[in-house]
Amino acid sequence: MTLDCNRTIVDVFTEACAEFADSPAFTCLGHTLTYRDIDRLSGQFAAYLQQCTQLQPGDRIAVQLPNVLQYPVAVFGAIRAGMVVVNTNPLYTASELKHQLTDSGAKALVVLANVAAAASEIIEQTDVEHVIVTELADLHPPLKRTLVNFVVKHVKKLVPDFSFAKSESFTQVIKAASQAPKPHSATPDDVAVLQYTGGTTGVAKGAMLTHRNLVANMLQVNLHMQDCFRKNQDLFVAPLPLYHIYAYTIHCMCAFSLGNENLLIPNPRDIPGFVKELKGKPFSCFVGLNTLFNALCRNEDFRNLDFSHMRLSSSGGMALTKDAAKRWEEVTGTPVCEGYGLTETSPVVCINPRQAIKLGTVGLPVPQTEVKTIDEDGTDLPVGEAGELCVRGPQVMKGYWHREEATREILGDDGWLKTGDIAVIDAEGYVKIVDRKKDMINVSGFKVFPNEVEDALTAHPEIVEAAVVGVDDEESGELVKAFVVVSNPNLSEQDVRDFARQSLTAYKVPSSVEFRDELPKTNVGKVLRRKLKE
Template sequence: MNISDQISVTAKQHPEKTAYIFEGNETSYLELEGMINKFADSLVGLGYQKGDHLALVVGNSPHFVIGLYGALRAGIIVIPINPIYTPDEISYILQNGDVKGIVTMDMLAGKFAQISDVLEDAEHIIIAETGAGTDTGSTILSEKMKSFSKLMEEGNIHFDRPELREDDIALVLYTSGTTGKPKGAMLTHRNLYSNAKDTADYLEMDGGDKVIAALPMFHVFCLTVALNAPLMNGGTVLIVPKFSPEAVFKLAKEQQATVFAGVPTMYNYLLQTPGGHADDFQSIRLCISGGAAMPVALLKHFEQKFGVMISEGYGLSEASPVTCFNPLDRARKPGSIGTNIKNVENKVVDELGNELPPGEVGELVVRGPNVMAGYYKLPEETEAVLRDGWLHTGDMARMDDEGYFYIVDRRKDMILVGGYNVYPREVEEVLYEHPDIAEVAVVGMPDPDQGESVVTFVVTENNALKASDVITFCGERLAKYKVPAVVEFLDELPKNTTGKILRKQLRDKVAQL
């Protein structure tokens, strides 16, 4: 069984039930099933075969839902990409991911026109019409363009789907890494199906749930918890195009939503919004938090104001992503990421891989049907994290006597900005391209709104170089959340005797800013 097949089952059993609501328009499971078939049929008609790679560069919308499940139904491997990435960042993933075709929005066409040289290997650019207008900007783009809506009109509602095995790759999710370049985590149909099912079972999701999808759908947190899980159980997805507290409150109240999933930053915004009242979340039975550690004070204040429990969990792209959640049938422990979800095993080990007793700190490792097949075209990196059947997360954790896990420290040097992972090396690689920068080091600093923000320490011989110049340089090459918020100039970076940069000393400097 896979996610696509499960949607077909629901469409047969409950054809008139609402699958999703977008901007006030309801789409039934029968309608969704037909659109999935049409898009799959159109892709095959364009020459796509099982195993081809299709990039999905689309925001939260029906285009994402149809594009995702339509491609999966045809056996095509989907590579979701953050629409706010810069052309350079998108270009790397398209090339590394051996992408044959791209689905994107009309408003982003100009961004793709900037990387027309990379697009020579792509056969088609399918443009989803949002009404924002299409600026091709280049001949190669216009030559390869296909209309999403036209493909839907031409597609056959009766699609002869290929045979899919559970170990076939379904997604390649690019996740930032310490090497400075994103790595593509290969997730199978079994990975996605099992994690969606086990997460839904653990959180008691069923056909009566209406789940708010305000997290970005290209991110695996939303993909599994707020899209796959409710749809495979006959629930309804309430699609939020772009997160805003006002939009979430309005939608929750109008549609009598039952589940909200978000990162701590979202909860902070909801809590701080003057117009937010307990009545807005009166129908919500459960809030889910992940993507970053939830401050205990924020959790308690939110629950007191809105009268709804937050279940904090843990996951990573390589695990599809959920491994832990605070259970609903017994005590929730603030500050904990919870216990093992069904069919997934977590444990804390020492450097030799030996399991540690409760209370001791070590590396968190994971085993289960949700763990990825490996990194795309990176066998050595795959072997480094998949050892003896266990996925090594790189996160330091401890477990208490009742099986609740606690993250003690994040992955080494990682910065979490609004729930997004930012690795210093990735930002440093960009800054080293600046002709006036001799040395650079990036660390994080606490941020009351985003959790953390990026701080850059720069060594330069050009006294005319200003912080604004550095920020502008990064802004042209990195997604907004990766751009440094603070730039500090130093005569030299602190190092040990082997020349290794002492980030601890830099973090101490940050504390004094």
């Protein structure tokens, strides 16, 4: 089976806008932009970059936005002008932002006013020449735009003070150019996106994702999911941030290429607000992750929604617990297709096919993707044996930006990428992720995988969330420690350990349990075990 990976993101974008011009593309806070609107507005943004700045094709532009209508306009506009998009987390602290802007050499920044204070602190210490500030409702009709932006700023006071020596507003920028943008002819091997990764484990590195990588992964996912991805008739719910590569590929590549609509949720942590956005909408595809599925299922208004149009629920970004998957299916009537990927693979490697879900696995490799497991010496392992998962396919990144040594450590000349994840591949080809290699706990020579212990703990009806780390111990090298969030304040450490004993062998049972009000997470909702370990 061959995939035509010789097209660029601009080719895919242009074809979709021509074919689905009058169909809704992105909806946010009650306002919808059609494919024609996205084409026009991103063209105006591209023209501004080409005609009103000194920026050249290949220059980096950081986009620091949550899920708002300006995100696809800025990203598609930047790519149409030949720029490299640097997806940037709006929750970054000033020092995290400074690292990413400096490391990428970004020359422009598009930032939401609500989070611009961090950028204003460090912008003079970077190469950024152009700062474009946008407010929440900038792409809404004039009256609504004025009202919403006023309420956000002056009534809810959600925009802290900030000041840039020089900046422009997004609304000015998209009207600034006098001529249409000049088409930029990118090649499939040009870098389209610098996607930073490694923030949960150390200093963030920029994965160079080319047009070929992203178009290939789009085609792989669309083909793998062809029994449930329809053309021009699905409404995808987009609560995961588009600056995260999983959401970017699903919503801005897969759904967009098929002429489908994306319902953008700017703040998925506001569960009541999120549920309000879903009311009365015929959503058919829901993209989420474990912590979000848990939170929504505990909300009564969510449980009362109309799920009759639902065709697909997709999970990625972190391990899906059996309990969360079971509860989600009970509430929505739709099983969760868990998948797996990495930033370095654009990101999708495997997905559970909807008609043949194997719970506890991340499914089968998408088309034209090879997987294998290796031992510590790099020797290939037989089926059924746990080892480090390696991946090869057209979606594997070009390498890390300006980090040749780090690239060589995980990417071989033969195209095999070491994932750092421990996996088992069964006889049918399904992949089960056992855990992160670096998170594995060694108790007296026995390997303990945190995911397994967390899965066992969250089966308890009063344990809402659990995270497990290894703590140093003189006798056994390491011991298992659990951090839990519970719904019953009377639950004791002994209760938790006794429950764990019912399904885990003795050395896997947590030796200590710490109760927390919440677990530290990335903005995507992935639990930060590193922070707990510290």
